[in-house]
Amino acid sequence: MASTSLIVAPQWIGDAVMTEPLMRRLHARGEQLTVGALPWVAPVYRAMPHVHAVVEFPFRHGGLQWQARRAMASQLRGQFDNAYVLPNSLKSALLPFLAGIPRRVGYSGESRVLLLNQRLANPKGERPPMVAYYSALSGEGAIDDLVHDRPQLQLPEDVVAQALHxxxxVRGTFAVFAPGAEFGPAKRWPAAHFATLAKALAERGVPVLLLGSGKEHALCEEIAQPVLASHPGSVQNLAGKTTLEQALSAIAASKFAVTNDSGLMHVAAAFGVPQAAVFGSSSPLHTPPLNPLASVFWLKNDPGYQPPLDCAPCFQRTCPLGHTRCLVDVTPERVLQALV
Incomplete structure (x- = not known):
């Protein structure tokens, strides 16, 4: 009989995508997987064929939410042999402990020594590649042994067709732009650059769908309006107007995608669509788009870029030096050349 496992998922879309190789490894050795995820992340796990079921956790950002976790733990008690706790927080490890799941796996940290009974040491020094970091929770190798794992997502064809309708x-005729980045402006390629690129694509007959959350609608309007003024109908601002499942479908069916280092960048990579990924304050050594069709733009490792970006990667929400050269100096023309 297969063992049953509860996966406590990360709370960000990109991190969720990067856990897919771990799901594949656990499924391959006979574990039946149920993922517990927050509602805005759950659709990502429904695009992973190796996941048996998805339970949406009724939790919010921040706070321990003790009563809600106790109630959910009571519902899950007796159903699982294993729990894999993917976030590093104390509260994420609390539910499997309260549910009495016998084997509870996760990384050390945040005083979780009593909550987890199989703990991996958090790596010291430079941030490791996140896909390998999650895959190592399988116990099938150290992080350095798992750097070739690549996330893969898959949606039923009827789901994609319904979303496109x-x-x-029409599949393969449009580009997707994801100009947002939840972390902060130091990860966002300038809106004016996105607009210039969208205008160049419109001149080539390639319409653009702008995807993002409702909080990014104004940002997407800043991109769409100058393009629509000269090329009516060439851009749709869909930020805040789609479900995540519809956004996933649009990316999966796109001609190519252009993103910052964001959750939707990892979605595009996992669907294997051609993509351009622009990095600013973060590093593709840590969270690269694992896709052979990806073009990565990171001026830190560009020997021809002068003066060198000694400040990168800073991993800050806003540019500490106030210039954001790492993003501004990636030109739309350079990105266009990689796509067409």
Whole structure:
């Protein structure tokens, strides 16, 4: 009989995508996987064929939410042999402990010594590649042994077709832009650059769908309006107007995607679509788009870029030096050349 495992998922879309190789490894050795995820992340796990079921946790950002966790633990008690706690927080390890799951696996940290009974040491020094970091929780190798794992997502064809019909687009004829980055402006390629690129694509007959959350609608309007003024109908601002499942479908069916280092960058990589990924304050050594069709733009490792970006990667939300050269100096023309 297969063992049953609860996966406590990360709370960010990109991190969720990067856990897919771990799901594949656990499934391959006979574990039946149920993922517990926050509602805005759950659709990512429904695009992983190796996941048996997805339970949406009724939790919010921040706070221990003790009563809600106790109630959910009571519902899950007796159902699982294993728990894999992917976030590093104390509260994420609390639910498997309260549910009495016998084997509880995760990384050390945040005083979780009593909550987890199989702990991996957090690596010291430079940040490791996140996909390998998650895959190592399988116990099938150290982080350095797992750097070749690549996330893969898959949606049923009827789901994609329904989404494309709703959006009024045809598979393979449009580009997707994801200009947001939840972390902060030091990860966002300038809106003016996105607009210039969208205008160049419109001149080539390639319409653009702008994807993001409702909080990014104004940012997407800043991109769309100058393009629509000269090329009516060439851009749709869908930020805050799609479900995550519809956004995933649009990316999976796109001609190519252009993103910052964001959750939707990892989605595009996992669907294997051609993509351009622009990095600013963060590093593709830590969270690269693992896709042979990806073009990565990171001026830190560009020997021809002068003066060198000694400040990168800073991993800050806003540029500490106030210039954001790492993003501004990646030109739309250079990105266009990689796509067409």
């Amino acid at each position: 709703h959006l009024g687009v």
